[in-house]
Amino acid sequence: xxxxxxxxxxxxxxxxxxxxxxxxxxxxxxxxxxxxxxxxxxxxxxxxxxxxxxxxxxxxxxxxxxxxxxxxxxxxxxxxxxxxxxxxxxxxxxxxxxxxxxxxxxxxxxxxxxxxxxxxxxxxxxxxxxxxxxxxxxxxxxxxxxxxxxxxxxxxxxxxxxxxxxxxxxxxxxxxxxxxxxxxxxxxxxxxxxxxxxxxxxxxxxxxxxxxxxxxxxxxxxxxxxxxxxxxxxxxxxxxxxxxxxxxxxxxxxxxxxxxxxxxxxxxxxxxxxxxxxxxxxxxxxxxxxxxxxxxxxxxxxxxxxxxxxxxxxxxxxxxxxxxxxxxxxxxxxxxxxxxxxxxxxxxxxxxxxxxxxxxxxxxxxxxxxxxxxxxxxxxxxxxxxxxxxxxxxxxxxxxxxxxxxxxxxxxxxxxxxxxxxxxxxxxxxxxxxxxxxxxxxxxxxxxxxxxxxxxxxxxxxxxxxxxxxxxxxxxxxxxxxxxxxxxxxxxxxxxxxxxxxxxxxxxxxxxxxxxxxxxxxxxxxxxxxxxxxxxxxxxxxxxxxxxxx
DNA sequence: CGGCTTTGACCAGCGC
DNA sequence: GCGCTGGTCAAAGCCG
Numbered sequence: 001x002x003x004x005x006x007x008x009x010x011x012x013x014x015x016x017x018x019x020x021x022x023x024x025x026x027x028x029x030x031x032x033x034x035x036x037x038x039x040x041x042x043x044x045x046x047x048x049x050x051x052x053x054x055x056x057x058x059x060x061x062x063x064x065x066x067x068x069x070x071x072x073x074x075x076x077x078x079x080x081x082x083x084x085x086x087x088x089x090x091x092x093x094x095x096x097x098x099x100x101x102x103x104x105x106x107x108x109x110x111x112x113x114x115x116x117x118x119x120x121x122x123x124x125x126x127x128x129x130x131x132x133x134x135x136x137x138x139x140x141x142x143x144x145x146x147x148x149x150x151x152x153x154x155x156x157x158x159x160x161x162x163x164x165x166x167x168x169x170x171x172x173x174x175x176x177x178x179x180x181x182x183x184x185x186x187x188x189x190x191x192x193x194x195x196x197x198x199x200x201x202x203x204x205x206x207x208x209x210x211x212x213x214x215x216x217x218x219x220x221x222x223x224x225x226x227x228x229x230x231x232x233x234x235x236x237x238x239x240x241x242x243x244x245x246x247x248x249x250x251x252x253x254x255x256x257x258x259x260x261x262x263x264x265x266x267x268x269x270x271x272x273x274x275x276x277x278x279x280x281x282x283x284x285x286x287x288x289x290x291x292x293x294x295x296x297x298x299x300x301x302x303x304x305x306x307x308x309x310x311x312x313x314x315x316x317x318x319x320x321x322x323x324x325x326x327x328x329x330x331x332x333x334x335x336x337x338x339x340x341x342x343x344x345x346x347x348x349x350x351x352x353x354x355x356x357x358x359x360x361x362x363x364x365x366x367x368x369x370x371x372x373x374x375x376x377x378x379x380x381x382x383x384x385x386x387x388x389x390x391x392x393x394x395x396x397x398x399x400x401x402x403x404x405x406x407x408x409x410x411x412x413x414x415x416x417x418x419x420x421x422x423x424x425x426x427x428x429x430x431x432x433x434x435x436x437x438x439x440x441x442x443x444x445x446x447x448x449x450x451x452x453x454x455x456x457x458x459x460x461x462x463x464x465x466x467x468x469x470x471x472x473x474x475x476x477x478x479x480x481x482x483x484x485x486x487x488x489x490x491x492x493x494x495x496x497x498x499x500x501x502x503x504x505x506x507x508x509x510x511x512x513x514x515x516x517x518x519x520x521x522x523x524x525x526x527x528x529x530x531x532x533x534x535x536x537x538x539x540x541x542x543x544x545x546x547x548x549x550x
Numbered sequence: 551c552g553g554c555t556t557t558g559a560c561c562a563g564c565g566c
Numbered sequence: 567g568c569g570c571t572g573g574t575c576a577a578a579g580c581c582g
Contacts, residue, residue, distance in 0.1 A: 551581105551582105552581105552582100553580105553581090553582095554579100554580080554581080554582105555578100555579085555580075555581095556577100556578085556579075556580090557576100557577095557578090557579105558575105558576095558577095558578105559574100559575080559576090559577100560573105560574080560575075560576100561572105561573085561574080561575095562571100562572090562573085562574100563570105563571085563572085563573105564569105564570085564571085564572105565568105565569090565570085565571105566567105566568090566569090566570105
């Protein structure tokens with residue numbers, strides 16, 4: 001009966017493999033361990049699955065109601081049936097639902113009657129029957145659980161990819177929306193340069209790139225980044241007074257900009273515009289800092305990183321590590337990882353640059369989030385006090401429903417957006433946001449119901465309970481115009497958010513559920529949060545490798 | 551053996 | 567000019 005089963009009942013393979021496959025602190029090949037894509041079934045094009053997420057369950061429900069109908073609301077297309085058709089054991093309840101996809105001969109319904117008739121030893125009729133029945137009933141339940149587990153793993157996998165896809169789509173669409181909003185709000189300020197650009201570029205690049213995003217592959221990430229770039233530039237030109245643009249150009253001009261691959265696209269689109277090069281340099285300088293609670297030495301964001309340096313930073317006993325992306329030769333993306341001086345459970349990861357190569361699905365969440373955040377920052381706020389846009393307007397434009405998600409640090413030398421994922425979630429906060437505008441709802445063909453919650457804790461193949469300190473925080477969108485440096489600024493931020501009572505798993509789940517259900521604006525930050533959660537607690541003792549330098 | 555980490559050295563920017 | 571600091575380089579060693 002167990003022949004052909006690749007699953008075990010001891011644990012959820014999705015999550016267990018995630019942990020065991022986590023090779024080391026720095027490399028975590030995306031798509032493998034992060035999403036667990038290779039561990040179970042053949043990875044199909046998950047984006048074609050019109051799965052209703054409302055039918056999914058979390059671990060608790062899975063454990064307590066294994067015999068209940070797991071997918072009353074789950075609609076599997078016909079081409080999905082071979083996913084389960086080779087199973088030799090059928091749960092009685094499943095016969096009704098899967099009879100359309102399995103031949104009748106394959107419906108080996110294990111009932112008590114079947115078990116009785118199968119018994120051949122007549123001498124054990126008295127006491128042996130009951131024990132045999134118990135035994136075979138136990139086996140039957142085991143088979144049911146295995147069946148259940150297998151189906152739910154497949155379901156989990158679909159949802160994982162779906163969330164990643166939605167996250168990327170949302171980031172791109174949201175940036176485009178912000179661009180349009182700002183254009184509408186400030187039509188008189190549109191300068192000649194913008195008009196000239198649009199005249200010379202009658203075919204808007206952004207819609208095309210949004211179309212590109214529909215490809216559920218790494219190309220989507222590329223397109224998302226491109227959108228971030230283009231929207232950033234567009235808003236830089238249209239939403240900022242020209243004098244500020246020039247000021248920004250002069251300040252951010254840097255020789256480092258020559259090797260920035262993703263900007264080649266932008267250069268093609270806007271060839272001959274000197275402002276583009278400066279914007280590229282600005283993109284190089286813009287930073288997105290992610291604060292997350294994690295015991296791991298580095299958060300797992302789906303990319304491959306190589307450590308190229310470590311230094312002691314002023315004011316922090318913990319060393320700062322420097323990493324560069326090694327997923328492609330010449331990728332300009334770098335990141336700094338440092339623990340918070342005050343709360344060493346907080347890991348501060350600062351990203352800089354944009355990838356110039358396709359990203360695996362696991363890396364797209366973080367990449368698109370950081371790209372969007374960087375674009376947001378660069379388009380709306382700059383370090384110079386006289387060049388600042390209306391921060392409140394920007395805040396509402398960027399995060400209309402969740403106005404406390406990101407801290408924009410315009411402090412010198414680099415503009416930085418901090419996504420603070422360390423705060424305790426307040427479920428009420430997530431429930432309060434107004435219903436999202438219809439244009440925020442990413443349409444999924446064949447997906448009539450909104451993204452449902454119980455699946456969320458495993459959405460990246462990782463249960464939240466692995467790091468009960470990881471939280472979906474409210475990000476605080478405030479315009480800080482201090483003159484402190486990045487590190488000092490981050491330390492200041494750490495004081496402003498006293499730790500709250502750690503939420504229960506249920507609270508976290510419900511908060512995240514409400515967030516993603518009621519407020520699609522959380523999607524990007526949520527992806528980042530989940531990414532940070534992935535690494536939490538996996539290396540409990542690995543944070544002490546303080547190789548002090550200098 | 552290739553890729554990675556470690557770590558001292560080097561460089562640039564900035565303030566005094 | 568000097569010192570401080572952040573960031574990077576590159577040689578040496580480690581590891582699978």
